[in-house]
Structure formats: structure tokens, C-alpha cells
Amino acid sequence: MKRYVVNLLLALGTIFSIVTMGCVAPQGNCWNCQSCAGGSCGYPAATAPALPADTAPRLGPTTTNYTPPTVTTAASEEPVVRFQSPDAYDSAGLPGGDLYRRGPMPVSGQLAQNTAPTYPSYGQPNYAPQPSAYGTQPAAPPTYSTAPQPYTPQPYAPPSGTPSTFASQPGYSPPPAVYPGAGNPAIDNFGTPPLPPPPAGTFEVPPAGAPNAISNPSGGSGGWFGPSYPLWQPPSNIAPTAEEIQGTPTPLDIVVQEARTGRFMFGVGVNSDAGVTGQITVDERNFDIFGFPSSWDDFANGTAFRGRGQGFRLEAQPGDQVQRYLVSFTDPYFMDSNVSFSASAFYFDRNYYDYDESRYGGRLSWGYRLSPDLSVSGAVRAENVNVFDPRVLGVAELDNALGKHDLFSGKVTLTHDTRDLIFMPTEGHLIELSYEQVFGDFDYPRFEAEYSKYFLLRERPDGSGRHTLSFSSRAGFTGSQTPIFENYFAGGYSTLRGFSFRGASPIDNTVRVGGEFRWLNSVEYFFPLTADDMIKGTVFCDFGTVEQEIALNGDNFRVAPGFGLRVSVPALGPAPLALDFAFPVSDADGDDRQVFSFFVGATRQ
Numbered sequence: 001m002k003r004y005v006v007n008l009l010l011a012l013g014t015i016f017s018i019v020t021m022g023c024v025a026p027q028g029n030c031w032n033c034q035s036c037a038g039g040s041c042g043y044p045a046a047t048a049p050a051l052p053a054d055t056a057p058r059l060g061p062t063t064t065n066y067t068p069p070t071v072t073t074a075a076s077e078e079p080v081v082r083f084q085s086p087d088a089y090d091s092a093g094l095p096g097g098d099l100y101r102r103g104p105m106p107v108s109g110q111l112a113q114n115t116a117p118t119y120p121s122y123g124q125p126n127y128a129p130q131p132s133a134y135g136t137q138p139a140a141p142p143t144y145s146t147a148p149q150p151y152t153p154q155p156y157a158p159p160s161g162t163p164s165t166f167a168s169q170p171g172y173s174p175p176p177a178v179y180p181g182a183g184n185p186a187i188d189n190f191g192t193p194p195l196p197p198p199p200a201g202t203f204e205v206p207p208a209g210a211p212n213a214i215s216n217p218s219g220g221s222g223g224w225f226g227p228s229y230p231l232w233q234p235p236s237n238i239a240p241t242a243e244e245i246q247g248t249p250t251p252l253d254i255v256v257q258e259a260r261t262g263r264f265m266f267g268v269g270v271n272s273d274a275g276v277t278g279q280i281t282v283d284e285r286n287f288d289i290f291g292f293p294s295s296w297d298d299f300a301n302g303t304a305f306r307g308r309g310q311g312f313r314l315e316a317q318p319g320d321q322v323q324r325y326l327v328s329f330t331d332p333y334f335m336d337s338n339v340s341f342s343a344s345a346f347y348f349d350r351n352y353y354d355y356d357e358s359r360y361g362g363r364l365s366w367g368y369r370l371s372p373d374l375s376v377s378g379a380v381r382a383e384n385v386n387v388f389d390p391r392v393l394g395v396a397e398l399d400n401a402l403g404k405h406d407l408f409s410g411k412v413t414l415t416h417d418t419r420d421l422i423f424m425p426t427e428g429h430l431i432e433l434s435y436e437q438v439f440g441d442f443d444y445p446r447f448e449a450e451y452s453k454y455f456l457l458r459e460r461p462d463g464s465g466r467h468t469l470s471f472s473s474r475a476g477f478t479g480s481q482t483p484i485f486e487n488y489f490a491g492g493y494s495t496l497r498g499f500s501f502r503g504a505s506p507i508d509n510t511v512r513v514g515g516e517f518r519w520l521n522s523v524e525y526f527f528p529l530t531a532d533d534m535i536k537g538t539v540f541c542d543f544g545t546v547e548q549e550i551a552l553n554g555d556n557f558r559v560a561p562g563f564g565l566r567v568s569v570p571a572l573g574p575a576p577l578a579l580d581f582a583f584p585v586s587d588a589d590g591d592d593r594q595v596f597s598f599f600v601g602a603t604r605q
Helices: 002-021 296-300 396-401
Strands: 262-271 275-287 310-317 322-331 339-351 356-369 374-388 403-417 428-440 444-458 467-478 517-528 535-547 558-567 577-582 596-604
Touching: 275 322, 535 577
Parallel strands: none
Antiparallel strands: 262 275, 262 596, 275 310, 310 322, 322 339, 339 356, 356 374, 374 403, 403 428, 428 444, 444 467, 467 517, 517 535, 535 558, 558 577, 577 596
């Protein structure tokens, strides 16, 4: 800012001298003495020595007998050089530094050194010679005896007390004329003259793999992105390096408040498979099994048994046909490792059409994620199963299962899951393979495979309104000693729509005994019906079979196309309301058809 003020004062002083003295140069530097009668500048007329023969006057017309005045400077008065750059950074080749060579601006009492003379450039197509107070303006631009050559800047050398003039330098020639008609294409086309190229050797190309640093780490005069070039400006998208950021560090106080991790939920649900059920759930996602309270205040402020990122869930689901009670604990980083661990205990009671069943037991499982999408898990379970109150007697499979039985098993599962959502995914796939060996009162192996694929067909530009085509297939095999309560069944909204719950399963003497082989498939197309995606439509076709033995029987193959609605109500929970209508076109003898199937649930927190 100070430099701008000084330059402004110098410009105003020059204008003042022109107006008041009638002279184009400050006192002692009148360059048009032949047109002056003398006395206005304090010097007699025509007393200045001549300029070099190849140099035209800086101001005023060319005259035949022109000689510039003699300028002397005391040896003790070192003239001060003001650089033309408005900004001074440092001496590393940036504007205003020691290596910034565009030539100095003369101070009062001195002529410019190492600076080529220039001529007026009016830059207008109707250029005409301007009137001059010192004589007639020449009708044509000056001519030179030699062809114009590109100007090569020379290092600036401060004056040492001798008169500063345009000293002859090797290879120096005046620059080309810069007004129209002089043969310069850039000016004849009334455009802006192109900038000169940067001086050679001042722009360094970064090596391959070099960091995006503004300054040259080698300490050279030019940086990789900051050459020693007068008109260069740092790119706005390159951040300065840590070494270039200066300032006083500002201390910050960061206050973090933990989000709500616990939930208390209650709700009610009804579906065509399980009737009416209630739900009461306590869920904590930041549990600490060893976070024992030290006082009653820990219970009041919510810090008891919290803080390690573990999971705890207590669930009760009473109902008219199904009851389930569950307590579970999960640790995603078991013993500070990348292995997850879960433990659960449960009680289950179900009233089937042919018999009643109750179970209680526990389960332990460990899991390890091989990649973001691939995981492997192992589990062991132990449970007691009680089958009672049969509808009929005389069916071998049902009679053998009556009473209480102990089961133990080990299971290994491999899962590859790329789905974007758990409920109603729109893209990705799920592949799951599992093998389980059961022993106890019954010994049998069990192998299951599941594959689901979701294709995103179209969507709105904002990502909503997704149309999804899905395909799913499930296959399962179990051993010949499998009891009736572990057999496969089909029928209902979660297996084969168009049939009642377990209504598409093998029958023995009017008893649904299930089978040892299952293969169920579904093709479904989802599409939005409202702009907010709250209501979606679906058309589908379920097909597959359940066989008493491991075989495919065409007479028992079921096919049921249909359509339905999915209604997403956030206040009722994450699972959408499902209303489906299916119409079996192929079934087996004894199947129980059911056109309408549904699931409705409501959960509050």
C-alpha cells in the first residue's frame, strides 16, 4: 500500500510539472530543449548532450538536431530503484524479488537503465498522429536501419554515480512498433499484444510422482508451479504446503455428545402366517457387559453398563399363535480382535395345525469378515424341543417326534452380501452357503444355499423412484433322520404366496409332515407408485416345490403369479406393509390355496 501511494504522488507530481512548467520532464531532464526558449527549466536551450544514434527520444517527436541534456549525479547520492511490480514477495524469483527482471523504474534525476524505449500505443482502429506542443508529430513510425530483434532482458546493475543512459549492449535492438500499420499482426488486428514467453530456465517441470508443492523443494529460483515469471499467479486449486502455512495455532475446544444408542420399542403386528403378535423390545447398541455401576447415579445418568460398543437386546413377542422371548449379546470386536461374537438364549412356542411345539435353548456364534462383502461364521446351538398335543395319531413321523428331545449342532456359513438395503434392496446380491451337522436324539446333516440378485433398471436423477427386478432361489437338503419339527415346509407370504402357511407341503394322512428337500424361487418387479416412494407396486411369480425325498417331481411343482403393494410408513418401523394377491396356476394334490397374504406391523420407540 505504501508503494502505491508513493507511485501515485510521483505521477501527480509529473502531471503538475507538465501543466505548470510546460515541460515534459522534471527540472534538469528537459528532453525537448530545441523547442524551448530557455529559462523554464533553469537551463539554457540546446545544452544537453545527444542520445545514442540508434535511440529515439522517450517523449516528444524525433528532431534532426535533438540532443538530450547532460545529467550528473553526485557520487555520494546512490539513486533508489523502485521495481515495477506492485507486490514484493521474496528473493526467490517472484515479482519484486532480486531475480525479477523487467527493468527498474527511474527515480527523479535518473534515466531508466537496461530498459528498451517504447512508443505510444493507442490501440484504436482510427489512430491518427496526436498534436504535440513541441513540433509536428511524424506521419509515420520511426524506421530503423536493422530489422527488429526480440528484446532480451539483462541483469540490472545499480548506477555508481555516472550518468544513466541507454548504454549500448550487445545484441540490443529497439522493439517493433506497436501501433497500427507497423506490420505487427497482433496490433494490426486490433488485438492485445501477446505476452512474451517466460525467461528460459525459470520454469521447472516437476518429476514424475512429485508432490503438488508451490515452492521448489530443491531451492531453485523457480518452483514447480511458481516460475520466476512476472505475470504468473499461483493456481487457486493448489493448497500450500505445510511449510508455507504460517500463523499462530488456534486452540479449539471440541465438545462431543453421544447420540442416543438405546431404544425401548413396543408394537403390534398381524400377518397371515403367525396371527396377531405383540412386541416389547429393549435394545442397547453401546453396551458394556463389564461396566458395573459404582453408585445409583450411574443408573440415573445412563452410564451403567455402557461404553464399549457392544450390543444387548431383550425381546418379548407374545401372540395368539406364536410366542417368542429372546435375550442376546453381541461384541463386534471380541477380545479386541476382528472376530465378532454373539450369544443368545430363547424360548419359543408355536401352535401348529397338527401339533404344538415349544423350544428353549441357546446359541453361540463367531464371525470374521474376510472383505467388506465376504464373511464367514461358525455357530453351535443346544436346545430342548417338546412336541405335544397332536391333532391325530398314527402318523409315523409325528409319533416319533412326540415328547422332549435334545438337539446339538455345529454350523458353518459363508456369506457374500452386496445389497444396498436389508429391507427391499434395489441393487446388489446375496449369496449364502451353510452346512450344519446335528446330533443328539436325532443325527442328520443339513446343507442350504441361497442366492438373491437385484437389478436396478431405472431411477430418477436424484436417486429416488427406483425400478428393481429381483430374482431369488433357495435350496436345502437334510438327512433322512430329520424329525418332523426340522423338516422343510412351504406356503405363506415368506415362502410360496398363493398358499396358506405350510399349505404347499407333503401330506401323510392329512398331517403336514414336510420334506427333506426344498427348492423355492421368485421373480419380482418393484416400481414406485408415488413420488415419495412411500407406496410401491410389485408383480411377481413364485415357483418351487418341497419333496419328502431329495428329488424333483413335476406333479408337485407349484407356480403362483400375482401382484401386490408395499407401503413404507416410517412411524410403523423399517419393514414395509406387504399386501399380496397370488393365483396358483400349478399345485399338488392336497395343497391349501390362499389368494391373499399380508404382513402388517407397527412399532413405536
